[in-house]
Amino acid sequence: MSLVITRHLLEQNFVEQRKQLCAISYKLLGNAAQAEEVMQEAFLRLLDVAIGKQVDCLQAYCCQVVRNLSLDNMRRLQVEGQYRVYTDDGELPQTDGGENPQRLLQQRQLLQAIDAAMETLPERTRRAFELYRIHGMTQRDIAKELSCSATLVNFMLRDVGQALAGCREHL
Amino acid sequence: MERPDPVWDAAWQWVMLRHEQGFTEPCPTELCAWLEADSSHQRAYDDACKLWEALAVSQIAKQV
Numbered sequence: 001m002s003l004v005i006t007r008h009l010l011e012q013n014f015v016e017q018r019k020q021l022c023a024i025s026y027k028l029l030g031n032a033a034q035a036e037e038v039m040q041e042a043f044l045r046l047l048d049v050a051i052g053k054q055v056d057c058l059q060a061y062c063c064q065v066v067r068n069l070s071l072d073n074m075r076r077l078q079v080e081g082q083y084r085v086y087t088d089d090g091e092l093p094q095t096d097g098g099e100n101p102q103r104l105l106q107q108r109q110l111l112q113a114i115d116a117a118m119e120t121l122p123e124r125t126r127r128a129f130e131l132y133r134i135h136g137m138t139q140r141d142i143a144k145e146l147s148c149s150a151t152l153v154n155f156m157l158r159d160v161g162q163a164l165a166g167c168r169e170h171l
Numbered sequence: 172m173e174r175p176d177p178v179w180d181a182a183w184q185w186v187m188l189r190h191e192q193g194f195t196e197p198c199p200t201e202l203c204a205w206l207e208a209d210s211s212h213q214r215a216y217d218d219a220c221k222l223w224e225a226l227a228v229s230q231i232a233k234q235v
Contacts, residue, residue: 161183
């Protein structure tokens with residue numbers, strides 16, 4: 001069963017779900033002010049693109065938009081270098097103030113766990129993942145670059161997921 | 172290597188698909204259905220999204 005999103009439905013749902021949506025954003029960003037900004041952005045984005053769309057579940061759809069925008073926001077912070085916590089000399093980087101030291105420590109532990117998990121993978125698998133994740137190459141192009149089949153590339157990318165499963169405890 | 176977990180594997184593949192589509196595209200209805208089918212799916216997907224971001228940080232940090 002699907003429904004067509006109207007402005008009224010969207011507003012109603014957003015008001016009712018606001019607390020839950022804000023919690024999703026806050027959980028990802030760890031910053032209440034940024035979470036609020038994402039909420040405003042999400043509502044404007046939804047008004048812009050969602051009206052008239054058919055969805056199975058409006059609540060799930062709104063959650064997804066907030067999650068995606070929060071992730072985009074995290075990405076922006078990475079670009080600005082504010083999220084980078086793992087430096088060669090082991091010092092914590094400067095942040096924009098108000099960062100929770102416990103959270104920074106957790107992030108550092110997470111990145112160390114990721115590095116250790118990635119080290120267990122063959123060099124070619126790591127290279128395939130880098131081309132995919134950082135350089136945005138398609139699986140087909142990676143196959144050409146590494147002179148192997150696209151199926152093998154897909155398996156390698158899935159292997160990365162399996163290798164990282166143990167890192168979930170650091171999230 | 173961890174013991175394969177089918178829910179985690181599925182969550183990881185969804186994140187890969189979202190990466191290819193661009194995360195700001197609306198959630199595919201199949202993904203919404205999968206997320207709602209079981210709370211473990213949502214947890215796995217959330218974790219996979221977070222790890223996906225952390226991986227970029229980890230990899231970019233090495234390149235800088």
